[in-house]
Amino acid sequence: MARIEIIMPQMGESITEGTIVRWLKKVGDHVNKDEVLLEISTDKVDSEIPSPAAGTLVEIVTPENGTVPVRTVIAWLETAGAVAGAPLPAAEPLSPSAGPAPAPVPQGRRETPPPAAAGRFYSPLVLSIARTEGIPLTELEPIPGTGEGGRLTKKDLLAHVASRKSAPAAPSVAAAVSAAPGPVALQSVDVPALRAKYPAPAYEILQMSNVMQKMAQHMVQSVQTSPHVAAVHEADMTAVVKHRDENAAEFEKKEGFRLTFTPYIAEAVISAIKKYPLVNSSVEGDKIIRKNFINLGLAVASESGLIVPVIRNAEEKNFTGLARAVNDLALRTRAKKLVPEDIQGGTFTITNYGVFGTLLGMPIINQPQVAILGTGAIRKRPVVIDDAIAIRSIAYLTLAFDHRIIDGALGGMFLEEIVQNLQRRDREWKI
């Protein structure tokens, strides 16, 4: 015995339903194969429906005058033997989503945006919003992107624009040192001689700002003056990260601003300079001028361009004092309240391009100094410690130095001293 289904057939490609006109058999009646079982009516045609098999009509699901979608079961037939072949499928879903399994596609949104990447792609829309809002590329770069591969999406940028407009300046050192610069007000100018060579609208002629012109002058002068050599060391920042994480809340409560990594690095540098003071020098002719004070410069990308405010007599400050000095400079840089002394007389400079996601940089010495430290982004990496693999927070530190007076040995030792200062777990970062 087998039970087989009688379905409403599809009488035409566009037909979606049918109506039972008449059952020619009652429940309990025997029906032969291909004997007419019922009559149906559709929008297109009326038809007699033959039985698919010989057997007994055991159940009528849809009575006369009932209208049902095509391929709906309308009755059941019981046959004597086993049914050959597979039963007909039941009603199809309305939406034709059957088919091969879909290729796996990432589901939902990413929980954590990947950090900003340097030199990344910006969509035409992102660039046009940036242009309208007066946001230079340098400011775009540090904004974390939530799109594919960390791409900066329209939403990311609009959120940035909104916070930029509404948020009062949060007193954050990181913001100062890394400060995403505001619009560098580059004015379009019309220079007939250049315009002939670079016609609009294909080309735009922009006036360099004063800061930019000075930067250009300084940078060219620096590479012409000093034979640059760079050394790169890997610093395990795990201890620093841990210390900061543990103390950040209390620090902020006490001091009223956020604890950043900058004072840790500044402290390590000052300590290392004390051990290798030649790095804190300048050159005049065949004379070296070694300074017995440390005016520590911190490179800041600002609204008007690159600025290097200076912490004077940094060697006299303890850790908290350094943190306060960094924060003070940050606030005054943003408020454009820096006085000329704030940016003069530096003896050594730190530049933190890590905030832009840069892992490794080759900074240019800020003349007349003879060395500059560049700090890359802190990333968790697997590292081998005592033949075991551990996850550590790693940053690459670059020391660019003037080979006229600093050789590779001194440069390497000085840089390694900074690294060791940062890595010492027992170090006192007194807060």
Add this chain to the structure above:
Amino acid sequence: MVITAHAAGKRASGGKLSNPDRLELYYYMRLARECDNAILRLYRQGKIVGGAYTGNGNEATAVGSAYALEKDDYLFPMHRDLGAQLVKGESLRNIFLQQLGRADSLTCGRDGTGHYADPSLRLYGNVSHLGAMIPMAVGVALAVKLRGEKAVVMNYIGDGGSNAGEFHEGLNMAAVMQLPFVLIIENNQFAYSTPVRMQYAAQKLSDRAAGYGIPGFTIDGTNVSLVFETCRKAVDRARRGEGPTLIESVTMRMHGHSASDDAAYVPAGMIDDWRKKDPIDRLEKILLADHVLDEESKKKMESDIAAGIDDAVARAVESGYPSGEDAGEGVYAP
């Protein structure tokens, strides 16, 4: 001119050609040939660009057939049917404006040669896919029938075009629906360079009519009176609502497919043989013999024709080309 006055009045009253009718047929054949000659001159002078398609040898077929139509009948001629266009009333000025691609032409310079339409004359020119005209012309006949009008649609195709699918599809529909439609096959021996023996295997192209259940005739296409009489019968039948007729009018294309074709593929002597049957000479001899035409009136007619063409060409040449800015205009009807 007397000819024009006659054209405005009754033509071939009672289905018979009067002497003025025959004189008028002669005039239109001469006019067509001289226009074609002028077109070739202009083409060779570089004044007509693109191609020049003329109908030397086809005058009796074109003029005799169109002469069988009434004013309200529809004409769908081809590129060798200048005579039919003139009989239907098209002006020399419009014809040369069109050939020269001028702004003032009926197509505003958007299409060339005989590809124009003049709805005021119920005249609709061809497209280059000649067979494609047949279903459309049949559609005009359908509109005529649906509206209960008495007009007839006359359409032309070549020995080559008769092999296109649309010949069959259009003619079959016209036959099934008994539409007022007359289709004339101008069998001029060559489809471009391909001779008729390579175009169809039937004895006569009119044999195909039987396949559609309609009458078919094959006639001497250089005899203008015969062409007229055959076409008039077909037109009358169509007007009575008895359906279409297929007429194969046999003649010779006395030159290449276009002005840029030297027709070297035409067997030696074939042109000369056909020249003996030149449709214009044939009628001229009869009219001279019947004293319907004399040398003096012939000369007068010739000089009138030449003057008319010169005037039309001069005025057309003066008219400028359309502005390039208008190239995208008129794609859609408002």
Add this chain to the structure above:
Amino acid sequence: MPPLTYIDAISRGMWEEMERDPSVFLIGEDIGAYGGAFKATKGFFEHFGPKRVIDSVLSESAIIGAATGAAVAGMRPIVEMQFADFVTSGFNQVVTNAAKIHYRWRIPVPMVIRLPTGGYIHGGPYHSASTEAWFAHVPGLKIVAPSNPADAKGLLKSAVRDNNPVLFYEFKYLYRRIKGEVPGTDVTVPIGKGEVRREGGDLTVLTYGSTVHFSLEAAEKLSKADGIETRVVDLRTLLPLDRDLITESVRATGKVLIVHEDTLTGGVGGEIAALIAEHAFQDLDAPVRRLGALDAPVPFAPTLEAAHLPDTEKIVQALRALALY
């Protein structure tokens, strides 16, 4: 008026236009007493008679060519292709005659060619094709593709009243599957204007016809599951495209997915993508994405057909990928 199915809305539109204008007539295969392969003209022959409802010979060339000629002579024919697939047999008449006549002759060609189109009906390669892209390349034609009963009726009426050849793509899948209110006798839907079916600020779907419905389903799913809001634009007219609505929709979201059930390569979606690249480049926050059928004939077996054609789930996936970009 009770809600009408999509096909009944088309019938109603034709009926009203035939009542309104005696120059409107129908011509096609099996459309007379039989009422048409899909019964779109059921009852027309009895009411309007053989001069208004013409059962023609089986020849798409003759049908379209004759309709073109009748239009030139001042009538307003509505042609029924039995299936959109079969228009290939009359292609020459559409592109060589109908489309070019006004440009060449300044004579209007007011005709409508109705084309029952598309898949999801297990019709196989010759009863399921989408043919609109071939004609979207032809100046002089207009192409409409309604997705619901109200538009079907309104656009049909506009097409009949238009003085140009209008290809009216009607989706077999929708014929009896959807019902809706239709407007009154005098209401038309303008040709050349799309409509926003669903608002959303994150993504835009540009689509037409059957895939409007799948896109709306996909947008709802995405809203519920992912909180992503999708604007769904029903283009309604494919020639001429509603350029303003398209660029405005790009501006609204910056991310665009074009969906059609036609095959991808050379489809209308490619033209839309090019239009966006040309006119809305700076509003793009992602590459324009397209979802169409596989570049293959529409297959017969249900599994193959389902794999071939776009559906709700495929649209959801494409939208998710776009959202993540």
